[in-house]
Amino acid sequence: MISSLSDLSVLHLLLHSALTAAGLSLAYFFVRLYQVRTHVRKLSRKYDVKLMPHSFFWGHLQVLGECMADIPPDVYGSYLPGQLVKRFPELNEGLYYIDSWPFQDPMIAVLEPDMVAQFTVETSMPKAPGVADEFRPLTGATDILCLEGQEWKRWRTMFNPAFSLRNLSAMIPKIVKEGLALRDVLMNATASGDVFEMEHATSRFGMDVVGHIVLGHDLGTQKTPHPTMVALRRQIGLLGYGFWLKHYNPMTYIRGWQNHAMMDAEFIPMIKRYFSPLAEKESFKTIISLAQNWYTENAGKKDADKNVFRDLLPQLKILMIAGYETTGIALAFAYHHLAINPKVLEALRKEHDEVLGPVDQVADAMIANPSLVNQLPYTTGVIKESLRMHPPVSTIRDGSRTKFLVNGQGKKFPTEGFRLLSSTYDFQTTETVWHRGKEFLPERWVVRDERNPLYHGPHTKNSFRPFEMGPRACLGQELAMMDMRIALALTTREFDFTDAYPADAPKMDGSPCYNAQLDGELTAHCSLRCPVKISLRTA
Numbered sequence: 001m002i003s004s005l006s007d008l009s010v011l012h013l014l015l016h017s018a019l020t021a022a023g024l025s026l027a028y029f030f031v032r033l034y035q036v037r038t039h040v041r042k043l044s045r046k047y048d049v050k051l052m053p054h055s056f057f058w059g060h061l062q063v064l065g066e067c068m069a070d071i072p073p074d075v076y077g078s079y080l081p082g083q084l085v086k087r088f089p090e091l092n093e094g095l096y097y098i099d100s101w102p103f104q105d106p107m108i109a110v111l112e113p114d115m116v117a118q119f120t121v122e123t124s125m126p127k128a129p130g131v132a133d134e135f136r137p138l139t140g141a142t143d144i145l146c147l148e149g150q151e152w153k154r155w156r157t158m159f160n161p162a163f164s165l166r167n168l169s170a171m172i173p174k175i176v177k178e179g180l181a182l183r184d185v186l187m188n189a190t191a192s193g194d195v196f197e198m199e200h201a202t203s204r205f206g207m208d209v210v211g212h213i214v215l216g217h218d219l220g221t222q223k224t225p226h227p228t229m230v231a232l233r234r235q236i237g238l239l240g241y242g243f244w245l246k247h248y249n250p251m252t253y254i255r256g257w258q259n260h261a262m263m264d265a266e267f268i269p270m271i272k273r274y275f276s277p278l279a280e281k282e283s284f285k286t287i288i289s290l291a292q293n294w295y296t297e298n299a300g301k302k303d304a305d306k307n308v309f310r311d312l313l314p315q316l317k318i319l320m321i322a323g324y325e326t327t328g329i330a331l332a333f334a335y336h337h338l339a340i341n342p343k344v345l346e347a348l349r350k351e352h353d354e355v356l357g358p359v360d361q362v363a364d365a366m367i368a369n370p371s372l373v374n375q376l377p378y379t380t381g382v383i384k385e386s387l388r389m390h391p392p393v394s395t396i397r398d399g400s401r402t403k404f405l406v407n408g409q410g411k412k413f414p415t416e417g418f419r420l421l422s423s424t425y426d427f428q429t430t431e432t433v434w435h436r437g438k439e440f441l442p443e444r445w446v447v448r449d450e451r452n453p454l455y456h457g458p459h460t461k462n463s464f465r466p467f468e469m470g471p472r473a474c475l476g477q478e479l480a481m482m483d484m485r486i487a488l489a490l491t492t493r494e495f496d497f498t499d500a501y502p503a504d505a506p507k508m509d510g511s512p513c514y515n516a517q518l519d520g521e522l523t524a525h526c527s528l529r530c531p532v533k534i535s536l537r538t539a
């Protein structure tokens, strides 16, 4: 209740400040709106860029809304460029300029793989600022995925040895152990006969493997939820480029603080343990052990003086996320395609029979002879098809005044003021690049005859980039491929998989199984998390 004149003047001051702040924000909004819209139109006129119908107030928001209206609401944004091609084929010059400000910065969706190589391989353009904004609540944007220049290079050089083939081979017993735990989870699912969300199981498998290589720790999430990983997953729910309303909610910060406290309470002792002279080390290099070596060797030098926990914790968190989600998603999609393509499952089992020997000895065979894991071309084809049809992530870089993209017809396109998005899903599935691109055909990866239309040779070298290419390509790609080969080797000969999408599930391109934006998730997950039924193999 207002009890005095001074209360009234405080109230007046508060009201006045609030109105001033609102007025300034509104003024900023309109100035920015004017700048963005005129920039888009000016560039389009100057360089003869074909633009989709562009409203001065809405930009392309109305057009985008119309394009997405006919598809399931949870479809991931990676399908958008394909929708634009369907709706505006005459404007397709290998890219689309998209102005969806204020929801996102203006963007160029690049559909020609050779043009993507121009900003990732020929010149590795910096990551778009939105990437750092997205990960800031997790790592303060000081992690290997967001950093640039020398700071990025220091971590990349430090961590590379963990992902060498030699180190990964030394890790095989741990991956096999986690693969057997996945097998147990699937075995339990056969007992109930219930519909099973495959992605939950494969993500935990991915997490446990990454726990070994990053932390040198057995997280055991396939058996029991691990508190640190629960906190990590909760924190993912607070990230997200474009979901900026979250950042105005004070609870985001309180929850974030709690999640970090939970994670750090586990990670810091793990780091301390490795940094102690008496530490018992793994037989392979882990991210923490490589950091410990680096800090010891560089003691007294500039970067090594930094606070090791503040420096290293963001790296551990980003590596855990980068590693487990993507692998879990790709593997779940692979199981779905095995469930609906019995001939592919049969061919996969045949390869395992021939290369890996009897089912009951497969784990021992891979441990005794790690090179077997790299002698599975058809299995690798199954995984690559899953990654081709369902890439979980794609890169987004920053354009610049001096960077122009050139399409197949030699036309130049400016990039200043735009983010550059690789339309990976689109060019990895389009028929003009991939023969029968919408079909799951692992044999395309083993075809050697150049006359076969399925042949994937040097002419398509830029068109398969689930791990991206160039200096910022995925650090963990060999590990991911190895994980998935081992998981399939340990599970597909013992179980049958039956697709369990409900008959009325929404469909994208005719399939209920598509890349979806799920609540609280960052990357492109499996719609409904890939429901399957699992039973013991009958034939």
Ligand code: HEM
Residues within 6 Å of the ligand: 127, 131, 144, 145, 146, 156, 210, 213, 319, 320, 322, 323, 324, 326, 327, 330, 387, 391, 392, 393, 394, 395, 396, 465, 466, 467, 468, 471, 472, 473, 474, 475, 476, 477, 479, 480
């Ligand atoms: C199927 C599994 C995976 C896929 C599809 C995938 C995909 C990608 C892609 C597309 C990028 C580039 C992102 C960008 O440009 O913004 C990337 C970067 C990265 N990935 Fe992966 N990834 C997978 C597994 C892993 C694993 C297992 C790890 C490590 C444990 C890992 C660690 C990283 C790191 C650290 C980067 C940043 C590299 C840098 O900027 O130097 N990834 N990944």
